[in-house]
Amino acid sequence: MAPDHPHPDSPPTAARPRPRNPADLFWSFTWLALQGFGGVVAVVQRELVEKKRWMTNEEFLEDWAVAQVMPGPNVVNLSIMIGDRHFGLRGAFAALAGMLSFPLVIALAVALVYAQWASHPAMAGALRGMGAVAAGLIGGMGLKLAVALRTHPLGPGLCAVIAGVSFAAIVWLRVPLYGLLLVVGGAACVLTWRKLAP
Amino acid sequence: MTHAITLQPLDWLHLFLYYLSISLLAVGGAIATAPDMHRFLVDRNAWLTDMQFNASIAIAQAAPGPNVLFIALLGWHVGLNAGGPGALGWAYGLLGAALCMLGIMLPSATLTWLATRWAHRNRERRAVRAFKQGMAPLVIGLLMAATWVLGRAQGQPATDWPLWLLTAAVALLVWRTKLHLLWMLGAGALLGVLGWV
Numbered sequence: 371m372a373p374d375h376p377h378p379d380s381p382p383t384a385a386r387p388r389p390r391n392p393a394d395l396f397w398s399f400t401w402l403a404l405q406g407f408g409g410v411v412a413v414v415q416r417e418l419v420e421k422k423r424w425m426t427n428e429e430f431l432e433d434w435a436v437a438q439v440m441p442g443p444n445v446v447n448l449s450i451m452i453g454d455r456h457f458g459l460r461g462a463f464a465a466l467a468g469m470l471s472f473p474l475v476i477a478l479a480v481a482l483v484y485a486q487w488a489s490h491p492a493m494a495g496a497l498r499g500m501g502a503v504a505a506g507l508i509g510g511m512g513l514k515l516a517v518a519l520r521t522h523p524l525g526p527g528l529c530a531v532i533a534g535v536s537f538a539a540i541v542w543l544r545v546p547l548y549g550l551l552l553v554v555g556g557a558a559c560v561l562t563w564r565k566l567a568p
Numbered sequence: 569m570t571h572a573i574t575l576q577p578l579d580w581l582h583l584f585l586y587y588l589s590i591s592l593l594a595v596g597g598a599i600a601t602a603p604d605m606h607r608f609l610v611d612r613n614a615w616l617t618d619m620q621f622n623a624s625i626a627i628a629q630a631a632p633g634p635n636v637l638f639i640a641l642l643g644w645h646v647g648l649n650a651g652g653p654g655a656l657g658w659a660y661g662l663l664g665a666a667l668c669m670l671g672i673m674l675p676s677a678t679l680t681w682l683a684t685r686w687a688h689r690n691r692e693r694r695a696v697r698a699f700k701q702g703m704a705p706l707v708i709g710l711l712m713a714a715t716w717v718l719g720r721a722q723g724q725p726a727t728d729w730p731l732w733l734l735t736a737a738v739a740l741l742v743w744r745t746k747l748h749l750l751w752m753l754g755a756g757a758l759l760g761v762l763g764w765v
Contacts, residue, residue: 403632403633403634404632404633405632436684436687436691437680438700440595440676440679440680440683440684440687441591441592441593441594441595441675441676441679441680442591442594442598442636442672442673442676442677442679442680443594443597443598443634443635443636443676444597445634446634446636446673446677447676447677447680450677450680450681450684451680451684454681454684459681462677462681466673466677469633469634470633470634470637470669472633473631473632473633473634473637474633474637474640474665474669476631476632476633477627477628477631477633477637477640477641478640478641478644478661478665480627480630480631481623481624481627481641481644481645484623484627485648488623492761494760495760495761495762495763495765496756496757496758496760496761497619497622497623497626497757497760498722498731498760498765499731499734499755499756499757499758499759499760499761499765500626500629500630500753500756500757500760501622501623501625501626501718501721501722501756502719502722502731502732502734502735502738502756502765503626503629503734503735503738503752503753503755503756504622504625504626504629504718504753504756505714505715505716505718505719505722505735505738506715506734506735506736506737506738506739506741506742506752507629507738507739507742507749507752508599508711508714508715508718509711509712509715509735509736509738509739509742510738510739510740510741510742510743511711511742512708512711512712512715512739513739513740513742513743514742514743515704515707515708515711516708518704519704519705519708522701522704522705523701524702524705528705529704529705529708530705532705532706532709533705533706533708533709533712534709535709536705536706536708536709536710536713537709537710537712537713537716540603540709540710540713540717541603541713541716541717541720544607546604546607547590547593547601547603547604547710548589548590548593550706551593551595551706554706555595555702555703555706558702558703558705558706559698559699559702559703560698560702561702562697562698562701562702563694563695563698563702566694566697566698566701567694568694
């Protein structure tokens with residue numbers, strides 16, 4: 371495995387800090403995952419680019435685009451990519467384990483505390499309110515990302531139709547996801563491919 | 569809160585295989601597949617209640633770390649339902665959490681690992697850009713659908729309008745401000761305790 375991807379725009383790699391070993395990767399990703407309430411992306415950028423300087427902003431953006439394209443949680447994908455770049459498969463495992471281990475323990479602990487109090491009406495009310503907020507968090511993220519569709523190759527109108535069809539198919543028609551991705555997603559990709567200059 | 573169910577070994581396998589099968593569909597984050605998980609876990613198999621489903625997502629949002637951990641919590645709650653109170657419930661809960669996380673992570677992590685270098689080298693290629701950009705409007709639709717399905721599980725728009733109002737207000741705040749998400753979750757919990765929503 372060649373552990374490095376030289377980047378044309380980046381300063382010489384010799385001058386750049388990098389993780390010392392897989393254990394360093396593990397603890398670095400553990401630390402940034404534990405700071406990320408409700409979303410880890412912003413923390414990843416601040417820690418890895420601005421504080422540790424393992425990568426430049428340009429490299430972060432490119433990696434982030436790929437991490438988002440790939441199936442699976444994007445911050446998890448990003449941790450695999452960065453870990454692999456420095457220490458191959460071992461690095462990928464170290465970063466992935468760092469991202470998931472301690473947060474998983476904490477999430478289970480919170481779930482246990484919750485279960486102790488679940489029958490209490492105040493707890494039921496709190497969860498009800500937090501559930502509504504959690505729904506809103508996802509909706510807000512959707513609105514933020516929707517703004518980016520204004521410059522989409524298909525144009526905002528067609529994008530709105532595709533988004534609307536997907537929404538209706540899931541919410542009212544209860545179509546299984548793979549069918550939707552295959553038919554509507556496939557059509558959207560082909561249409562986009564035709565719009566993009568070769 | 570308790571919802572006793574019985575799971576055969578084949579059911580556990582089914583749970584694992586289900587997560588294996590949707591892993592590669594989670595383009596745009598695991599939360600986009602939440603409606604399908606709701607269909608599978610709550611509607612079709614009745615392994616979870618609506619409330620447990622929503623609690624799993626809310627707890628994962630409130631706790632630090634990637635939000636994909638809500639899938640571990642879904643498995644944990646399925647295990648608790650199968651094992652009942654006591655040590656057996658904990659053991660089954662851990663088994664459920666492990667199966668769900670392994671299932672959702674294994675295919676996508678492997679694919680990411682294999683495809684990373686290829687995509688990095690070919691980032692200017694037309695097919696790569698077409699896939700990346702073509703999926704964008706669909707991902708937006710899925711995120712909005714996830715919002716709706718989560719909201720619907722809490723209550724109907726006509727009778728539970730304060731809840732829906734809260735959801736809409738939070739969506740606007742996330743979109744327009746940089747307010748920390750914890751403040752919003754805290755406010756939601758407080759409104760719920762006070763019985764205003």
